[in-house]
Amino acid sequence: MTARAARTARTAGTDAAHAPDVPGEAVPGRAPGLLTATALHKSYGATPALAGADFSVAAGEIVAVMGPSGSGKSTLLHCLAGIVPPDGGSVRYAGRELSALPDTERSALRRSDFGFVFQFGQLVPELTCLENAALPLRLTGTRRREAERRAAEWLERLEVADVRHHRPGQVSGGQGQRVAVARALVGGPRVIFADEPTGALDSLNGERVMELLTAAARETGAAVVLVTHESRVAAYSDREIVVRDGIARDPLGPVPAAGGGTA
């Protein structure tokens, strides 16, 4: 089976299992996308950060966004997650145009449907690990006891239950990052955005975080958009999107006509 056929079969299966209720984007030859970028452009001042991103992420799919430093990977992730508005093009999530939503609605959508893991955890230093992991639920109105009960389950699952009453400054980098993964998962997100989630960890800790993150995503049916420049991290994904000079595309997508396919 070719990589493309395997991918189509897998994503089709995932969609059937997890996303019958999601209005998807019709992409020829592909499973319908939960999250779709079309002709995405973004500049900071005169500097173009994104010069064309066209791809789709299906429900339950783990997609690595790869490329060298400064290629536009993080800008792409911020646009996909509705954190930064694009200058041109569109991001559609579950059939809705993100940039057309009012700020409050977009923020609410981010809290209810998206989870985030960053390179340096970005936990709130004044809160315990348990309170940090429970934060997304507290922000969407869940009562403290219930939020902390669910957060404790995820901390247990991510093998950091023993540090739940510690503050982020009192735990190791690997433990802090697992707390951050618990926080990303606690609200039952449809999409997890992970920006270099293992970038600050040694390889053993990094691998464990990736194993736990991808296993949890597969179990819950969450899609993962994984920004990384490390191929060993990207190997946990189902497929990769390559960003070069601000242009993001699926390498198994349409091959340029002239002179292509010589390898």
Add this chain to the structure above:
Amino acid sequence: MSISHALLGLLEAGPRHGYDLKRSYDERFGHDKPLHYGQVYATMSRLLKNGLVEVDGVESGEGPERKRYAITEAGVTDVAQWLRTPEKPEPYLQSVLYTKVVLALLSGRDAAALLDTQRAEHLRLMRELTRRKSGGDLADQLVCDHALFHLEADLRWLELTAARLDRLAARLGERAA
């Protein structure tokens, strides 16, 4: 991989039949390439001829070969010598990928597409090894990690080359002129 040294090393634990040796080798080191019976018996004949193993006993029974082999003093010395000697690092100076990139550029074909296709193929194998590692024991993990680190090195070279294609094309153009 020196199969004869690996088999000799396994014999240090005690005498074994050829079949047991093959099974033990396959379990520990075979992974995707189990030994053929022929390889085992040919290797044992050679080791026998060189005095590194001896026949410890012959049993009559089912199967083509029931000789039990034992390692000799000379065999133990040979294994010790092999373990002490560092393996020569691969020089990696003859690269098929580099040759393909140069030929693509010289013939005006799309070298970037070639590199992209290769990256996808490398990542496909890395995914397979990562899955195998996740479900495997420590031995699987170490063997897969060895392969993953080498593939990662190739991928880093692919990225670096992709970023330098214009310069390489210009240099090749100068030489051709």
